[in-house]
Amino acid sequence: MAKHIYHYNTHAEKRYFLGPEHHDLYDIIALNGNIVSHTPPAIAAFLATAAKDFYIDPQTHAFQHATIHLKRDVSDKKKKEKPLYKFKPSIKKLAKERLGTPFSDVITKDRPINPTLFLDNGKIKNDVIDIVCQSVKRFQLDMIESELDDEAKELMGEPSTFLPKFVIAPYFYLSKHHWKEWLKINISCYQRMKALVKEVPTYLSLVVSKEALDNDGAIVSALSTVKPDGLLLWIDSHVEEELRKSEVERYIHFLQGLKGTTETLYNSHGGYLSILLCHSEKGCLDGVAHSVNYGEHRNVIPIGGGLPMARFYLHSLHSRLRWGDVVEIVQHRGWLDSVGSYREKICKCHQCQELFEEKGSAEKAFDLYGKSNPVTITRRNGTIVRLEYPTKEAKQAATRHYLYNKAKEFDDIREKTFSELLQELNSTYNEISVDSGEDAVAHLLTWHKVLET
Numbered sequence: 001m002a003k004h005i006y007h008y009n010t011h012a013e014k015r016y017f018l019g020p021e022h023h024d025l026y027d028i029i030a031l032n033g034n035i036v037s038h039t040p041p042a043i044a045a046f047l048a049t050a051a052k053d054f055y056i057d058p059q060t061h062a063f064q065h066a067t068i069h070l071k072r073d074v075s076d077k078k079k080k081e082k083p084l085y086k087f088k089p090s091i092k093k094l095a096k097e098r099l100g101t102p103f104s105d106v107i108t109k110d111r112p113i114n115p116t117l118f119l120d121n122g123k124i125k126n127d128v129i130d131i132v133c134q135s136v137k138r139f140q141l142d143m144i145e146s147e148l149d150d151e152a153k154e155l156m157g158e159p160s161t162f163l164p165k166f167v168i169a170p171y172f173y174l175s176k177h178h179w180k181e182w183l184k185i186n187i188s189c190y191q192r193m194k195a196l197v198k199e200v201p202t203y204l205s206l207v208v209s210k211e212a213l214d215n216d217g218a219i220v221s222a223l224s225t226v227k228p229d230g231l232l233l234w235i236d237s238h239v240e241e242e243l244r245k246s247e248v249e250r251y252i253h254f255l256q257g258l259k260g261t262t263e264t265l266y267n268s269h270g271g272y273l274s275i276l277l278c279h280s281e282k283g284c285l286d287g288v289a290h291s292v293n294y295g296e297h298r299n300v301i302p303i304g305g306g307l308p309m310a311r312f313y314l315h316s317l318h319s320r321l322r323w324g325d326v327v328e329i330v331q332h333r334g335w336l337d338s339v340g341s342y343r344e345k346i347c348k349c350h351q352c353q354e355l356f357e358e359k360g361s362a363e364k365a366f367d368l369y370g371k372s373n374p375v376t377i378t379r380r381n382g383t384i385v386r387l388e389y390p391t392k393e394a395k396q397a398a399t400r401h402y403l404y405n406k407a408k409e410f411d412d413i414r415e416k417t418f419s420e421l422l423q424e425l426n427s428t429y430n431e432i433s434v435d436s437g438e439d440a441v442a443h444l445l446t447w448h449k450v451l452e453t
């Protein structure tokens, strides 16, 4: 059965993982190494309460990019100081206290890791691979248990529940020009890690640039010699709604190739297209991860979680729409005229239901999702931009609404046939495009066309 995975990026998101109304909406917690390293006691306590399967992403790829991406501007803006970039404390801690050399050298020398660290004239340096695997293994297997007190351990039961569901071998991004070297390094790391870890399965994390994807055959063939226990796939900036027909075809072809090399294949940042591909009639994927109300796609750079902006997830479109766009669609069709039509055409999740009761009408309930305050932020290049940032109430409501809708998508692939789901894509496309144009729904037809063959 397809696994529904949530990324845990900040402690502010904790509430969406816990409590009877949230706990059953997902299957696995993906913790980023940064937050585990920075606040281990809080993470251990959180896991003891959540009582869910989890894994820890060691984020080793973060250390192969220009170090500016690991830093933040610490200058005093009020005093109009010049920008001053320093390593983020959490990254420093991850590198220096948890992962050790060679990751800590990135901080002390202020220089990223490059393939020559692991390769000598194209030959793998096994001693370096071993050092890296030992520390990345320790970090994932021992960190949580060492932070749990006896009471928490008792609460969690069997000692095996303190362990992640699987460990991730050290991994690096298959970049534009050096993907071949990095792939070789990743495979060596996987093999060493697999030999070291007896307690749980070992997964290989595959982070690919679009350029590396041009060589999907070579990637699949390299992986087929290893047959990893599991694979986590992350394609850089892979926005499923924006893919052309040929790109959807290529994506599916890649998944089918990867699936031939492993038992378990998860997409680390995917949307509804990926969820559909988990359907038992397709079987291209075994699970999909996203963050709470964002993260259905992610750029490899910058390193970090991204900001949830004011967007509303419209279930029939399977897309997080900008507020103006969603208002146009729902008003145009009279979907806000009554609670009945709202429930039928927009959503009948618990969050929307609570708002009907609280606000008294479909229109007022819907308005809450669009409430925002203007904020001005200064970009790294000095430009000042004005953004509409959702109010706290709007953000919380939109997040819960989003999570209920994602859970429904996973329910749908379990309960409906693939052709029923395809039919839904088509009918939504027809209904919306006829008088709102096809911009907001073009992806539905693209997916439909590729998936029906």
Ligand SMILES: [Zn+2]
Pocket (backbone or CB within 6 Å): 347, 348, 349, 350, 351, 352, 353, 401, 404
């Ligand atoms: Zn809703």
